[in-house]
Amino acid sequence: MAAERGVAAEALVGQVVLPGDLLLLPAHYSEDAEGERLRLSAGAAPQARLLCGPGLRRSGAGLLVTKCGLLRHRPAGGGAYWVDSQQKRYVPVKGDHVIGIVTIKAGDVFRLDVGGSEPASLSYLAFEGATKRNRPNVQVGDLVYGQFVVANKDMEPEMVCIDSSGKSSGMGVIGQDGFLFKVSLGLIRKLLAPKCEIIQELSQLYPFELVLGMNGRIWVKAKTIQQTLIIVNILEACEYMTAEQRKQALAKLSGN
């Protein structure tokens, strides 16, 4: 039983880890905290700090796994470890781009349902080119694509539709028509990866507009309703299909 406590983190990269597993870090990371205080004129370059990502918590000398999933590691910039887990429930995180549905318009602030435990708030001034006289045209029931500027466990999440320089860069109210549906968070991350095969294959089938929210929501719009529904069905099924099955399904559709 003592041997189970503390397995080296590098040994488990790419494998399944369960909550309660303790990962040990290589020695030079744990020295860092004390070393920085004692080193006054050593001249040695400061050690880069290790980033502890989602699914892991620092505990003593190592990292405690809190979610089940595959352990991943990125060696760049000091190194980062995180757990790739599948879940459907979204927890707001600062900086995430999400699709929200406007539920209440209360004076100067809109309340949006983002699929988390609390509705997020969005000020009417947080749109590009919005002033007190020039209010944005947002109604209850509209879809809004924005990013979180405040999102922690203690406060209500706040969203904005402009980035730090004041430009909208694709955010704002999503237009009419189209279809909104929910998938698991793991599929969204797969679709957002650069050069995603699924999106490339689908774009050869029909032209369409796609908005992906990190809260598991996808909005699709194609030329006709039938094409839209076909794309929706393929994206929903992508979670469980292997690459082969997907290529077969698309070949059947483009043949029709």
Place this chain on the structure above:
Amino acid sequence: SVSPGDTSVLAGLYGPAEAKVSKELPDRAALEVLLRPKVGLPGVMERSREQLLRQTCEAVVLGVLHPRTAISLVLQVLSDAGSLLSCCLNAACMALLDAGLPLAALFCGVTCALQPDGTILLDPTARQEQEARAILTFAIASSERKVLMANTKGSCSVEEMQQCLAAAQRAADTIFGFYRDSVRRRYSKS
């Protein structure tokens, strides 16, 4: 759904979701367990089992990461052929794992039946439970096999309880191996 032998329980976990103002806790998540029997309305036995499950789950779930939210665990008994409480514990743990809630450790449930002649039976059937002198259910955590919950029905001596506990801790290894295999199978597909 988890089914050792013929006992089968279906578990569903919802959360962290918005909590009613009367039920929300300012510093941690409010965990609620609902146990529905196969026939009839939930009675006093179900309520006491719900409380046992709730306290076990609260010990492992990192509720401080989601204050002012509600986590609901709903368990439906599909068939009961003995060892129901440990089956519910295993189903609850798998539901917590599947939903991606942050956990400090895993837990599993093991039932021991103490026969009149002193032998220990693990995961007894309904008939063996009736003939036994005492039935002990333990919830054992994955970190150093600590005991999270112990429930006893009947009478036994302290040494017998220690022996049952040791047997349960050994059996817990098998169950944790099963959790690891099912998680591996799930992640091998994607």
